[in-house]
Amino acid sequence: MIFRSWAEIDKKQLKKNLENVYYFAKKDIFAVIKADAYGHCAKFLAKILQKYKYIKKFCVATALEGKELREAEIKKDILVLGGILKEEVELFKDYNLTPVISDFSQLENTKGLKKIHLNFDTGMHRLGFYKSDIKDIVSFLKENNISVEGVMSHFPSADIDEEFTKNQIKELKKILAILKIFHINPKFTHLQNSAGLVYPCDFCNAVRVGLAIYGEKPFKNYPINVENIMSVKAKVISIKKLKKGDKVSYSGTFIAPRSMYIATVSFGYADGLPRNLSNKGYVIIKGYKAKIVGNITMDMIMVDVDSFKDKIKEGEEVIIIGKDKDLSITFSDIAEMSGTIPYEIMCGISKRVKRFFK
Numbered sequence: 416m417i418f419r420s421w422a423e424i425d426k427k428q429l430k431k432n433l434e435n436v437y438y439f440a441k442k443d444i445f446a447v448i449k450a451d452a453y454g455h456c457a458k459f460l461a462k463i464l465q466k467y468k469y470i471k472k473f474c475v476a477t478a479l480e481g482k483e484l485r486e487a488e489i490k491k492d493i494l495v496l497g498g499i500l501k502e503e504v505e506l507f508k509d510y511n512l513t514p515v516i517s518d519f520s521q522l523e524n525t526k527g528l529k530k531i532h533l534n535f536d537t538g539m540h541r542l543g544f545y546k547s548d549i550k551d552i553v554s555f556l557k558e559n560n561i562s563v564e565g566v567m568s569h570f571p572s573a574d575i576d577e578e579f580t581k582n583q584i585k586e587l588k589k590i591l592a593i594l595k596i597f598h599i600n601p602k603f604t605h606l607q608n609s610a611g612l613v614y615p616c617d618f619c620n621a622v623r624v625g626l627a628i629y630g631e632k633p634f635k636n637y638p639i640n641v642e643n644i645m646s647v648k649a650k651v652i653s654i655k656k657l658k659k660g661d662k663v664s665y666s667g668t669f670i671a672p673r674s675m676y677i678a679t680v681s682f683g684y685a686d687g688l689p690r691n692l693s694n695k696g697y698v699i700i701k702g703y704k705a706k707i708v709g710n711i712t713m714d715m716i717m718v719d720v721d722s723f724k725d726k727i728k729e730g731e732e733v734i735i736i737g738k739d740k741d742l743s744i745t746f747s748d749i750a751e752m753s754g755t756i757p758y759e760i761m762c763g764i765s766k767r768v769k770r771f772f773k
């Protein structure tokens with residue numbers, strides 16, 4: 416193995432996660448594979464996912480992400496959640512992408528496209544039309560002969576705010592009723608994300624799921640059983656002995672309390688390990704927990720291996736994220752320690768970390 420840091424993506428666990436999500440949601444799935452499938456390599460993942468019948472579409476954030484999938488011979492519908500800008504119109508046509516439209520300026524750019532989805536703002540205030548826009552939307556669509564294949568909204572707080580989320584569901588229901596008066600009856604209505612799957616939505620017939628497919632639970636006690644499909648690994652590249660009082664790494668923030676052994680591991684913040692885990696995070700080597708000592712550097716970390724130094728050697732595999740027997744480190748664990756969310760850690764695993772599907 417020539418790579419010093421790599422990620423292994425477990426196809427069997429992917430299948431389990433998907434089946435558990437589908438069994439729970441009982442609706443068509445739009446697999447959200449934006450940002451290179453949250454760092455999991457969108458084109459390989461999409462190849463695997465496209466054989467599942469209940470995966471009806473893929474969702475990406477930008478037209479260029481859609482283009483990349485088409486170039487990898489992904490045939491299923493691709494929904495571009497971030498809409499369509501003027502300079503992207505040709506991309507949408509050339510690569511058969513479907514935009515989600517959220518405002519009148521973007522609506523202008525849909526002339527000549529076959530179908531679109533409409534996004535309504537039910538409380539997030541990031542993107543989306545308001546209910547009061549419907550009349551004008553409908554006249555534009557009629558004039559330009561554009562059909563609405565789907566209608567959606569998005570939950571910003573399904574993991575923490577039940578009342579807010581339930582109101583959003585009610586609001587979208589009202590929107591659909593108004594659209595119906597104008598004879599707009601979309602084939603797909605989609606609202607729920609991973610966290611939102613726990614809210615019943617009887618008028619929705621598809622769900623947009625990202626996080627749960629990758630095996631992270633959006634909140635504690637999430638009722639769907641999923642596990643990380645990606646484990647992230649590196650190598651011991653050197654083992655060294657410290658004397659009492661020796662300082663480790665940049666700025667010398669770790670001072671050896673006694674004579675001890677540390678290992679230098681080929682994984683740093685340029686690979687995606689947040690630097691604020693310096694002196695805080697840990698890795699797993701040969702079934703032992705090894706604490707990060709000193710500041711995390713761009714390409715390497717130093718870890719305390721004193722209690723099992725004799726069991727390891729240069730080249731030893733190191734688990735940055737993953738599990739080994741009863742020890743595990745998940746994306747959530749890292750996110751929690753560094754004060755962020757698992758999404759950010761997942762899509763922050765960098766290009767240097769070579770992805771393998773097993």
Ligand SMILES: *Cc1c(COP(=O)(O)O)cnc(C)c1O
Nearest residue numbers: 447496569608609623624625626
């Ligand atoms: C990213 C995204 C999703 C997926 O959210 P998860 O929490 O990863 O399931 C769904 N809908 C929209 C609009 C998104 O931007």
